[in-house]
Amino acid sequence: MEKVNLKIKNLKKEIVNIFTKYGLSNNHALVSANALINAELVGAYGHGLSRLKMYCDRISKKLINPKPKIKIKKISQSISHIDADNSIGFIAADIAIKKAIQNAKETGVGLVAVKNSGHYGLSGYYAEQAVKKNLITMIYTNAPPAVAPHGALKSLFGTNPICFGSPTGSKIPFILDTSISMINRGKIRVAARNNQKIPEGVALDRFGKPTINAKKALQGVQLPIAGFRGSGLAWMVDILSGVLTGGNHAGRVKDPFDDFTGPQNIGHLFITFKTNLFVKNYNTRIKDNIRKIKRLPRIKGVKEIMYPGQNKFKRFKINSKKQIKISNITKKDLEILKQ
Amino acid sequence: MEKVNLKIKNLKKEIVNIFTKYGLSNNHALVSANALINAELVGAYGHGLSRLKMYCDRISKKLINPKPKIKIKKISQSISHIDADNSIGFIAADIAIKKAIQNAKETGVGLVAVKNSGHYGLSGYYAEQAVKKNLITMIYTNAPPAVAPHGALKSLFGTNPICFGSPTGSKIPFILDTSISMINRGKIRVAARNNQKIPEGVALDRFGKPTINAKKALQGVQLPIAGFRGSGLAWMVDILSGVLTGGNHAGRVKDPFDDFTGPQNIGHLFITFKTNLFVKNYNTRIKDNIRKIKRLPRIKGVKEIMYPGQNKFKRFKINSKKQIKISNITKKDLEILKQ
Numbered sequence: 001m002e003k004v005n006l007k008i009k010n011l012k013k014e015i016v017n018i019f020t021k022y023g024l025s026n027n028h029a030l031v032s033a034n035a036l037i038n039a040e041l042v043g044a045y046g047h048g049l050s051r052l053k054m055y056c057d058r059i060s061k062k063l064i065n066p067k068p069k070i071k072i073k074k075i076s077q078s079i080s081h082i083d084a085d086n087s088i089g090f091i092a093a094d095i096a097i098k099k100a101i102q103n104a105k106e107t108g109v110g111l112v113a114v115k116n117s118g119h120y121g122l123s124g125y126y127a128e129q130a131v132k133k134n135l136i137t138m139i140y141t142n143a144p145p146a147v148a149p150h151g152a153l154k155s156l157f158g159t160n161p162i163c164f165g166s167p168t169g170s171k172i173p174f175i176l177d178t179s180i181s182m183i184n185r186g187k188i189r190v191a192a193r194n195n196q197k198i199p200e201g202v203a204l205d206r207f208g209k210p211t212i213n214a215k216k217a218l219q220g221v222q223l224p225i226a227g228f229r230g231s232g233l234a235w236m237v238d239i240l241s242g243v244l245t246g247g248n249h250a251g252r253v254k255d256p257f258d259d260f261t262g263p264q265n266i267g268h269l270f271i272t273f274k275t276n277l278f279v280k281n282y283n284t285r286i287k288d289n290i291r292k293i294k295r296l297p298r299i300k301g302v303k304e305i306m307y308p309g310q311n312k313f314k315r316f317k318i319n320s321k322k323q324i325k326i327s328n329i330t331k332k333d334l335e336i337l338k339q
Numbered sequence: 340m341e342k343v344n345l346k347i348k349n350l351k352k353e354i355v356n357i358f359t360k361y362g363l364s365n366n367h368a369l370v371s372a373n374a375l376i377n378a379e380l381v382g383a384y385g386h387g388l389s390r391l392k393m394y395c396d397r398i399s400k401k402l403i404n405p406k407p408k409i410k411i412k413k414i415s416q417s418i419s420h421i422d423a424d425n426s427i428g429f430i431a432a433d434i435a436i437k438k439a440i441q442n443a444k445e446t447g448v449g450l451v452a453v454k455n456s457g458h459y460g461l462s463g464y465y466a467e468q469a470v471k472k473n474l475i476t477m478i479y480t481n482a483p484p485a486v487a488p489h490g491a492l493k494s495l496f497g498t499n500p501i502c503f504g505s506p507t508g509s510k511i512p513f514i515l516d517t518s519i520s521m522i523n524r525g526k527i528r529v530a531a532r533n534n535q536k537i538p539e540g541v542a543l544d545r546f547g548k549p550t551i552n553a554k555k556a557l558q559g560v561q562l563p564i565a566g567f568r569g570s571g572l573a574w575m576v577d578i579l580s581g582v583l584t585g586g587n588h589a590g591r592v593k594d595p596f597d598d599f600t601g602p603q604n605i606g607h608l609f610i611t612f613k614t615n616l617f618v619k620n621y622n623t624r625i626k627d628n629i630r631k632i633k634r635l636p637r638i639k640g641v642k643e644i645m646y647p648g649q650n651k652f653k654r655f656k657i658n659s660k661k662q663i664k665i666s667n668i669t670k671k672d673l674e675i676l677k678q
Contacts, residue, residue: 078417079447081617108418111448113617136583151644152635164575166582174578176571208638225565232515232647235632236503239513243505243625244475246618250631271610278420278452279585286582292589293488293495293574299547302490308571 004331005323012037015052018337022059023066024088032090035121040326041319042312046186047121049326053333054257055088063263064088064118070095078107081246082114086263089120096270097126101133104272110135114268115246119143119256124177124312127165130272131173138271139163140241142248144255144264147181148221150231153208155221156251159184160237167275168290168307169283175309180224180234188217241267343670344662351376354391357676361398362405363427371429374460379665380658381651385525386460388665392672393596394427402602403427403457409434417446420585421453425602428459435609436465440472443611449474453607454585458482458595463516463651466504469611470512477610478502479580481587483594483603486520487560489570492547494560495590498523499576506614507629507646508622514648519563519573527556580606 012033019029032055039048058064068087072095074080080099084092096114103110120126123139130137143158159179166174182202191198191214203217204210211217224230242249247267254264275282294305326334351372358368371394378387397403407426411434413419419438423431435453442449459465462478469476482497498518505513521541530537530553542556543549550556563569581588586606593603614621633644665673 075616076447079616108415109448109450111612111616115617136579149632149635149644151637151641152632153638154635156632156635162572164579166578174574176575178565178568178571182565204638225568226517226521228647229517229564232517233501235513235646236515239505239625239628240475240503243621243628244614244617249624250628273450275583277414277418277450278454278583282582285588286578289578289582289589293491296488296491296493296495298490299492299543305488305490307574308567 002328003325004328005325007323008037008041008320011049011324011326014334014338015049018052018056018334021337022056024059025067028066028088028091031094032088035090035094035125037324038125038316039121040324041316042122042124043315043319044122046184049324049330049334051119051121051256052330053337056337058118058256058260058263059088061260063260065263072099078103078109079111080113082112082117083246084114084117086116086118086265089118089264089266092117093120093126093268096268097129097137097139097272100137100270100272101130101135104130104135104274105133108274108277110270110272112270112272113245114270115265116263117247117266117268118264119266120268122177123161123163124165124175124309126270127163127175127177128173130270131165131167131175134167134275135272136167136275137163137165139165139268140237141268142238142241142253142266144253144259145251146185146222147224147231147234148204149235150224150228153204153206153221157224157231157234157238158253160234160241162233162237165309166286167283169287172313173309174286174290174307175312177308180230180237182223182225182230185222188214188222192218240269245269341667342664343667344664346662347376347380347659350388350663350665353673353677354388357391357395357673360676361395363398364406367405367427367430370433371427374429374433374464376663377464377655378460379663380655381461381463382654382658383461385523388663388669388673390458390460390595391669392676395676397457397595397599397602398427400599402599404602411438417442417448418450419452421451421456422585423453423456425455425457425604428457428603428605431456432459432465432607435607436468436476436478436611439476439609439611440469440474443469443474443613444472447613447616449609449611451609451611452584453609454604455602456586456605456607457603458605459607461516462500462502463504463514463648465609466502466514466516467512469609470504470506470514473506473614474611475506475614476502476504476612478504478607479576480607481577481580481592481605483592483598484590485524485561486563486570486573487543488574489563489567492543492545492560496563496570496573496577497592499573499580501572501576504648505625506622508626511652512648513625513629513646514651516647519569519576521562521564521569524561527553527561531557579608584608 068085245267584606
């Protein structure tokens with residue numbers, strides 16, 4: 001696939017221009033552009049520019065509201081409920097994490113639920129914001145059906161990420177942001193196109209039999225990590241981010257790329273708390289924790305035991321100094337959207 | 340292995356007598372006996388009577404404090420910190436979940452950290468208490484080294500369970516209580532004794548190579564679920580229950596069965612919140628969620644799609660009507676401890 005190089009600054013300007021053309025305020029356009037570019041820089045391309053056209057299409061079809069009237073309801077000093085009025089997900093999440101940070105700073109703990117939102121990209125991106133303010137955070141969101149509940153022959157759970165962030169006493173935060181599916185659907189699609197096999201244990205065919213045939217897997221279902229346990233974790237995320245918040249759940253979140261019958265109405269949950277609630281020396285303690293683990297004897301070939309977030313941070317650092325490579329398809333999207 | 344049948348009521352009396360003989364108050368002895376018997380009834384035998392002798396041994400060696408001075412520090416209306424003074428874990432956890440319930444009832448959200456505690460049995464047992472009070476709960480505890488961090492050749496993380504509980508609008512609560520190790524160490528021990536193979540992908544030999552030889556696995560390390568992701572989840576639990584709370588972490592929690600060089604100083608974290616903070620009809624919503632998932636087409640041979648906690652509830656119901664079967668070894672323990 002051919003790639004085109006673009007300067008980050010120019011690219012950001014272009015995205016901001018496109019989003020404002022589609023009706024977003026300057027500020028909302030900038031927040032959204034930053035989130036998309038961050039996804040490119042950390043190497044999460046599935047959450048980056050490849051989604052720009054989808055967002056614009058959904059705005060055109062009035063499924064994303066470019067001028068949302070977002071309501072923040074104060075339940076208590078610690079707890080807030082946000083009705084995002086089907087804003088682009090980035091804005092809902094940005095407001096929510098800032099509110100969760102504020103609540104935790106004021107009371108020690110923050111609990112912020114969001115309903116009527118959309119796909120917001122990477123949970124880890126918002127976790128980083130809380131960690132930079134020296135808070136621990138846990139973030140949950142659901143997503144369109146991709147994974148079958150344990151025992152089922154049909155997808156219902158999203159890839160439902162579990163996200164946890166903590167300060168580390170160094171500038172590289174601990175950010176765990178892990179989907180509960182064995183493999184990305186995108187990877188199965190690529191394998192099917194190239195007649196490649198997929199690994200064992202990641203998918204079933206449409207009869208419920210394990211398959212390593214990518215085409216059969218596409219007709220079947222993807223599996224959660226660790227069988228019943230991963231299925232349970234996905235279910236937990238659906239409850240926390242959907243049932244609890246007032247968002248869609250039980251497989252009703254629409255696929256943003258190919259279901260234009262209504263808004264996504266996704267729910268998110270943001271939990272934040274101070275690191276020094278119970279110990280005075282949290283940073284010393286977690287530094288010691290990480291050091292102890294990094295010093296363990298390693299499996300042959302493993303250079304360093306990495307904590308979650310380290311690799312992403314490294315990629316971000318390296319990529320920030322370079323131009324962003326986008327595919328020709330995405331480049332064409334940009335050209336069309338600009339017009 | 341020969342088994343002996345005992346009436347639940349008589350067995351409970353015996354355990355209470357033993358614990359009081361070892362210096363626990365009547366109330367603490369009863370709370371502990373109830374936890375042990377519950378583990379037997381739900382079929383979690385590794386957390387049941389097989390541990391009774393270990394608890395008594397640790398009391399004798401002054402590593403568990405039978406007369407703890409437990410301090411509950413109020414951080415805010417929502418947040419409490421408990422120093423369990425190395426009580427038997429059941430007591431620390433029982434006080435903590437009750438406090439977390441109280442805090443959530445008063446303010447909507449509860450956050451309770453415990454330090455200087457010990458093994459408390461099943462997280463799900465405490466989660467049930469919160470769910471019975473119509474709260475959602477998340478519970479984390481660490482444990483002695485059993486699982487190698489991703490890339491490491493030495494165990495450091497405990498089986499570090501992730502526990503989540505929610506009301507369901509029915510009498511069977513949603514209780515996810517899942518360890519992050521692929522397999523129980525006990526199962527590997529049994530396989531080694533019987534010269535049986537263990538499944539692929541659950542353990543490495545001492546050189547870091549995957550093995551299905553149980554004896555080689557015992558000399559090596561157990562693997563977390565889902566590789567880097569499961570390792571990250573275990574690390575998260577170590578941070579939440581150890582680093583944050585003031586408890587031991589980074590592999591310093593001692594094995595209660597074979598390390599008598601000091602108390603365990605385990606930490607736990609209990610998070611609770613009301614179900615009706617953001618929606619009025621939570622029970623209706625979760626009933627709908629579960630119904631929708633249960634109605635999915637099923638893989639051949641699967642009779643019912645079960646939610647986490649359903650099987651355990653069923654076992655509890657059935658076993659509560661029967662006598663408890665204990666092994667001859669445990670029966671002998673009881674006889675000796677009674678004297």
